[in-house]
Amino acid sequence: xxxxxxxxxxxxxxxxxxxxxxxxxxxxxxxxxxxxxxxxxxxxxxxxxxxxxxxxxxxxxxxxxxxxxxxxxxxxxxxxxxxxxxxxxxxxxxxxxxxxxxxxxxxxxxxxxxxxxxxxxxxxxxxxxxxxxxxxxxxxxxxxxxxxxxxxxxxxxxxxxxxxxxxxxxxxxxxxxxxxxxxxxxxxxxxxxxxxxxxxxxxxxxxxxxxxxxxxxxxxxxxxxxxxxxxxxxxxxxxxxxxxxxxxxxxxxxxxxxxxxxxxxxxxxxxxxxxxxxxxxxxxxxxxxxxxxxxxxxxxxxxxxxxxxxxxxxxxxxxxxxxxxxxxxxxxxxxxxxxxxxxxxxxxxxxxxxxxxxxxxxxxxxxxxxxxxxxxxxxxxxxxxxxx
Numbered sequence: 001x002x003x004x005x006x007x008x009x010x011x012x013x014x015x016x017x018x019x020x021x022x023x024x025x026x027x028x029x030x031x032x033x034x035x036x037x038x039x040x041x042x043x044x045x046x047x048x049x050x051x052x053x054x055x056x057x058x059x060x061x062x063x064x065x066x067x068x069x070x071x072x073x074x075x076x077x078x079x080x081x082x083x084x085x086x087x088x089x090x091x092x093x094x095x096x097x098x099x100x101x102x103x104x105x106x107x108x109x110x111x112x113x114x115x116x117x118x119x120x121x122x123x124x125x126x127x128x129x130x131x132x133x134x135x136x137x138x139x140x141x142x143x144x145x146x147x148x149x150x151x152x153x154x155x156x157x158x159x160x161x162x163x164x165x166x167x168x169x170x171x172x173x174x175x176x177x178x179x180x181x182x183x184x185x186x187x188x189x190x191x192x193x194x195x196x197x198x199x200x201x202x203x204x205x206x207x208x209x210x211x212x213x214x215x216x217x218x219x220x221x222x223x224x225x226x227x228x229x230x231x232x233x234x235x236x237x238x239x240x241x242x243x244x245x246x247x248x249x250x251x252x253x254x255x256x257x258x259x260x261x262x263x264x265x266x267x268x269x270x271x272x273x274x275x276x277x278x279x280x281x282x283x284x285x286x287x288x289x290x291x292x293x294x295x296x297x298x299x300x301x302x303x304x305x306x307x308x309x310x311x312x313x314x315x316x317x318x319x320x321x322x323x324x325x326x327x328x329x330x331x332x333x334x335x336x337x338x339x340x341x342x343x344x345x346x347x348x349x350x351x352x353x354x355x356x357x358x359x360x361x362x363x364x365x366x367x368x369x370x371x372x373x374x375x376x377x378x379x380x381x382x383x384x385x386x387x388x
Contacts, residue, residue, distance in 0.1 A: 001309045007070050014049060014074045026079045029211040030356075033203075035083055037120045037162045037213075041090065045117025050091055054099050058112040065246070068092070069308045072250045076257035079353055081360030082212030084254060089158045090114060092250040094121035094167040097183055097239040101231035110165055110185050122163035124154040124186070124217070125240065131156075132373045134169070134240065135177040139219065141170040141184055143226065148172070148184060150222040153201075156367075160215025161203050164189050169236050172229075181236035185228040186219070197222035208359035245317055247368045248325035252304040255328035258361060259297045259335040262354050263290060266339040269346075286342055293335050300328050319381035326374040329364030336361050 021043055029035035044050050053068040054060025061067070071091065075084035098111050113119035130136040139152025150170060157166070166186045173180035187195050194200070199218040206214060231239060267290060270281035281287050307320035336358040340347035347354055365371045379385050 001066060001305045001312075003066070003070075007067060010052070010067055011070050011074050013047065014071060015077055017044070017047060017049070018074070018077050022083060023077075023079050026083070026211065029083070030080055031210075033205075033210045034161070034213040035086070035211045037086060037159055038117075040083070041087075041117035041120055043117065044087070045115060050087075050117055051115030052091070054095065054111065054115050055107070057104075058099075058107050059115040060099075064312045066308055066312050068246070069249065069253050069305070072253035073257050076254045076261065080209075080211050080356055081258075081363070082209040085209055085363075086159050086212045088247070088250045088254070089123055090121050092246040093243065094123040096246050097230050097243045098167060098185065100242070101183075101235075101239055102185075103227065106185060106228060106230065113164075119164040120159050120162050122157050122159045122166050122188075124157060124166040124168035126156045127153055128155050128216075132370045135237065137169060137171065137181070139168070139170045141168075141172050141182065141224070143172070144223075146226055147223045148226060148229070150184070150186065150197075150219045150224060153216065153218045155216040156204070157215050157217055158212055160217055161200055161213045166217075167230070169240050172233050172236070175234070178237045179234050181240075182233050183230040183236040183239050184224055185230065186222065186224050188217075195222065207362060208356070209363060244369065245311065245321045248321045248374075249304065249307055249311065249317070251364055251368055252300065252307070252321070252324035252328035255332045255361075255364065256297060256301050256304060258357050259293070259300070259332055262336050262339045262357055263293055263297065265354060266290065266342050270342050273344075280342060289338060289342075293338060296331055297335070300324070300331055303327060319378060322369075322374045322377040322381070325364075325368065326371055326378070329361070330371065332357075332361040332364055 048061050049071060051060030052063050052071055053065050056062040075087055078084050095111060095114055098107060114121045125134060127137050127139060129138060141148035141150045166188055168184050168186045169181055170184055171180055172182040188198050189195055197220045201216045201218050204214045204216060270286055271279050273280050304324040307317045307324045310317040310320055336354060339354050340358050343352060343354055346352050349355060
């Protein structure tokens with residue numbers, strides 16, 4: 001896909017913001033295992049960076065998804081994985097369905113503040129007993145007059161302790177599991193306090209993504225107006241599957257940048273580090289391996305931007321987005337592991353960025369649909385599933 005001057009200007013704007021406003025604080029936020037999402041998001045909102053692809057009517061820039069892809073790629077210049085993930089939740093996971101299918105009133109109340117950075121959003125799909133198997137969720141929203149009464153729980157919620165509202169997938173009927181769900185905007189705060197019936201059960205400790213707060217939330221008789229439903233009742237599973245496409249491209253686009261950075265940093269380190277009388281990079285096993293990894297990253301770039309191109313043109317990018325997510329997150333594991341090895345003992349130190357990417361990147365093959373789910377989707381798209 002041919003990128004324009006406008007694409008590159010957007011990239012430069014975001015890079016400058018990252019270097020000035022985020023990276024100087026990353027180590028502090030990693031140690032605290034949380035970052036001030038409202039503060040950071042408001043600054044991003046002031047620059048228009050949270051609504052690049054969203055409708056102008058609600059404060060967005062109204063640009064096509066290729067510009068959103070630039071944001072996703074550039075986010076990985078942040079020196080940790082947790083903050084880009086939280087930004088990605090705001091732009092590519094919690095708001096696409098709202099922007100596409102939400103009523104004007106709902107978009108005014110929730111999408112516009114998310115674009116402006118006045119509200120922090122989260123996505124509520126995963127439950128303690130339902131992860132990649134989205135159809136197995138148990139949370140229910142039962143109609144009672146003009147309200148839904150919600151009972152259930154959601155876990156692994158990015159920004160869960162700070163979020164103002166959740167885009168929640170819940171069962172709103174008793175029919176077939178793919179047609180009994182709805183997406184509902186659930187306020188998590190009222191007047192600055194925790195909404196009635198909403199409990200943050202615990203802030204979760206994770207292997208990586210330390211700067212991002214992740215939580216498990218309980219919902220007990222939480223009343224939400226029916227008007228907070230996104231689109232039609234029973235269409236939630238379909239809307240969420242569409243929403244997943246941008247989440248999966250976000251993951252692949254981020255892997256392009258994170259892998260490139262690890263390789264470039266490793267080339268520089270191995271050029272300057274000597275062992276047995278010569279630079280480490282002069283060993284054939286090292287420079288050949290780095291060449292292989294560079295080649296793999298360029299292949300990922302081509303695949304991922306093919307998915308972006310299909311999405312921008314209005315086509316169904318499901319197959320290519322799933323392939324890109326599968327390839328990108330697996331390649332991330334391979335690249336960061338290989339590069340860490342060439343750093344030797346320094347690669348095992350917390351202060352080294354390749355070490356941080358190694359632990360943060362492991363989530364990619366799990367979140368947003370595990371590798372095995374991606375393979376199932378690709379098999380279905382390519383007509384390779386065995387007949388029942």
